[in-house]
Amino acid sequence: MITRRCFCSSAPRPWLFVGLGNPGDKYKGTRHNVGFEMIDAFAKAQGIEMNTLNCKAIFGQGFVGDAPLLLAKPQTYMNLSGESTGALAAYYKLPLNRVIVFHDDMDLPCGVLRLQDKGGHGSHNGLKSVIYHFRGNREFARLRIGIGKPPGQMDPKAFLLQKFNASARERIDTALQEGVEGLKLLLLKGLTEGARRFNTEQKYKHIRLQTMPT
Numbered sequence: 102m103i104t105r106r107c108f109c110s111s112a113p114r115p116w117l118f119v120g121l122g123n124p125g126d127k128y129k130g131t132r133h134n135v136g137f138e139m140i141d142a143f144a145k146a147q148g149i150e151m152n153t154l155n156c157k158a159i160f161g162q163g164f165v166g167d168a169p170l171l172l173a174k175p176q177t178y179m180n181l182s183g184e185s186t187g188a189l190a191a192y193y194k195l196p197l198n199r200v201i202v203f204h205d206d207m208d209l210p211c212g213v214l215r216l217q218d219k220g221g222h223g224s225h226n227g228l229k230s231v232i233y234h235f236r237g238n239r240e241f242a243r244l245r246i247g248i249g250k251p252p253g254q255m256d257p258k259a260f261l262l263q264k265f266n267a268s269a270r271e272r273i274d275t276a277l278q279e280g281v282e283g284l285k286l287l288l289l290k291g292l293t294e295g296a297r298r299f300n301t302e303q304k305y306k307h308i309r310l311q312t313m314p315t
Contacts (some may be wrong), residue, residue, distance in 0.1 A: 115162075115169035116288065117195055118143065119186050120203040121227040124176040132248040133261040135273060136203040136227075137174050139246060142277040143284055144172055156188035168288040182227040187234030197241040198292070202231055203280075207257065209247025211265075212272030214280055214303050216287065216296035217243050242292055244280060248273075279303075 120140035128134050144151050144161055149172060151161040158173035171193065175185035190200055198218075204227055209215060219240045222228035232239055249269070251260035265273055279302075287295030 139203040157185040183230035183234030200241040206245040211249035213247035215245040
């Protein structure tokens with residue numbers, strides 16, 4: 102749980118967790134907004150209040166154990182997410198290896214998660230914006246949240262802006278809780294070891310779910 106302490110020069114360098122999504126009730130619960138949902142789930146589990154606005158993001162901060170933590174949900178709309186993310190990393194003078202971006206991913210089955218220490222944008226417009234505002238640097242971690250692929254010939258954009266059906270919603274809710282535990286492990290063990298353990302667990306889930314409909 103969060104402990105009430107102040108951020109100061111003697112504390113370890115904070116982590117910045119950024120969830121990607123679109124602001125407003127219109128987009129709440131849609132596939133494209135699972136990054137926001139992951140931030141909300143983690144904040145709720147750790148008792149961190151998301152009650153301020155900072156660098157165009159809904160923002161909260163606290164500690165998980167001894168690890169200082171910054172949580173953000175950019176309110177710029179998805180395609181401009183980097184405006185907020187880049188500004189936050191610059192304001193807190195964070196190296197990119199202390200930044201983790203949470204985002205939806207159609208290349209993973211619905212409800213499967215992956216922690217990666219770096220990567221490309223995979224045609225995700227939010228990630229494109231983040232990379233652009235990091236001056237092309239891709240050396241930041243991501244928590245990929247699987248939402249599955251659109252059925253048949255469905256337009257991917259329409260798919261992203263749909264809400265989950267009941268069975269997919271259940272998988273996502275489970276995944277959010279697994280993500281909370283994985284992120285806590287990361288804060289305890291570091292990115293490399295935390296990701297290794299977490300991804301091993303998720304690999305077996307991937308095998309189990311990859312042939313199931315979303």
